[in-house]
Amino acid sequence: QQSLQVAMEEHRRREEAIRIAHESERERVLMEETSDLSSRLRDSEEARRRDRNEMDAELQMAMDRGRILNAKLELSDGRARDATRERNKAVSELLDQTNKWDEKERGLCRRIERFRQQEKEMREQIANLKDSLKGTEKYLELKIKEVKSNKKEIRRLKDDLMVQTTALTTQRREYRRAEEEAREAKCKMLEVQAAYVDIESPSKVSLKAVRRVARKRAGELHCMDEGTPFDIFEDTEKTEMHGITLFESGSSPSASPEPKPSCRTAGRIVTNKRSSKAIDSEDTRKIIGKDQSYTQKVLSL
Numbered sequence: 001q002q003s004l005q006v007a008m009e010e011h012r013r014r015e016e017a018i019r020i021a022h023e024s025e026r027e028r029v030l031m032e033e034t035s036d037l038s039s040r041l042r043d044s045e046e047a048r049r050r051d052r053n054e055m056d057a058e059l060q061m062a063m064d065r066g067r068i069l070n071a072k073l074e075l076s077d078g079r080a081r082d083a084t085r086e087r088n089k090a091v092s093e094l095l096d097q098t099n100k101w102d103e104k105e106r107g108l109c110r111r112i113e114r115f116r117q118q119e120k121e122m123r124e125q126i127a128n129l130k131d132s133l134k135g136t137e138k139y140l141e142l143k144i145k146e147v148k149s150n151k152k153e154i155r156r157l158k159d160d161l162m163v164q165t166t167a168l169t170t171q172r173r174e175y176r177r178a179e180e181e182a183r184e185a186k187c188k189m190l191e192v193q194a195a196y197v198d199i200e201s202p203s204k205v206s207l208k209a210v211r212r213v214a215r216k217r218a219g220e221l222h223c224m225d226e227g228t229p230f231d232i233f234e235d236t237e238k239t240e241m242h243g244i245t246l247f248e249s250g251s252s253p254s255a256s257p258e259p260k261p262s263c264r265t266a267g268r269i270v271t272n273k274r275s276s277k278a279i280d281s282e283d284t285r286k287i288i289g290k291d292q293s294y295t296q297k298v299l300s301l
Contacts (some may be wrong), residue, residue: 002154009147016140021131027129034122041115048108055101062094 069087 003152009143009150013140013143013205016136016143020136023129023133030122030126034119037115037119041112044108044111048105051101051104057099058097059094062090065090067079 066087069084072082
């Protein structure tokens with residue numbers, strides 16, 4: 001998900017860069033069109049000036065012709081009438097030409113006004129584009145700051161994950177070590193339990209009773225609900241009172257009363273009602289082994 005967010009941010013940045021490039025290209029095209037219009041405006045003004053100069057020259061020539069005609073009129077009335085007709089004709093032609101040039105001038109003025117209006121609109125568009133670019137730059141700066149803060153947060157989360165992973169690894173090692181210690185403690189407890197079984201006699205002993213005696217002798221028996229250490233009884237009668245029964249060879253475990261080990265808690269007695277199991281001396285020998293020196297060593301514990 002974080003990589004998807006990073007990819008989306010990268011896509012947005014690319015779109016913003018493309019949009020800025022398009023806007024820059026549009027601004028460049030508008031500037032080129034503005035320069036083209038300005039050059040065309042200069043060309044039109046130059047043409048107008050050139051046309052006006054030509055018109056002034058033609059007017060001067062017509063005036064010269066008019067003076068010539070007036071001189072001819074003074075020489076001759078007939079020639080004067082002809083000259084007058086020619087002069088009127090030239091004047092009418094000159095007026096027609098002047099009207100034509102005035103119409104052209106008005107058209108050029110309209111075109112110049114239209115070009116000026118277009119130039120004004122283009123300047124407004126350029127100003128709007130500049131404002132839009134400024135807003136886009138501010139937006140991009142904010143997005144860049146946000147991306148930087150997101151990168152810092154991701155780096156911090158990665159560090160936290162590494163710390164948690166290290167702590168989890170340490171806990172796993174401690175758990176394995178505790179399992180090993182529990183396994184060793186269980187093996188030692190089984191050795192202690194087996195140490196109290198009489199190997200030479202063929203009598204059968206309740207497995208639960210053997211374990212209870214071993215726990216009592218080792219001081220590891222606790223109350224079932226209070227967790228208080230059980231009293232260690234050395235006397236056999238007290239041991240039998242608390243439900244640990246050793247029955248003789250040949251007797252059946254089912255014929256003997258069910259052992260009911262209990263512990264004294266705050267004013268009441270809790271009794272274990274589960275059935276006991278019995279093992280014979282052959283199983284006991286298998287547990288301890290046939291080495292008598294090892295047996296004596298274990299019994300000395």
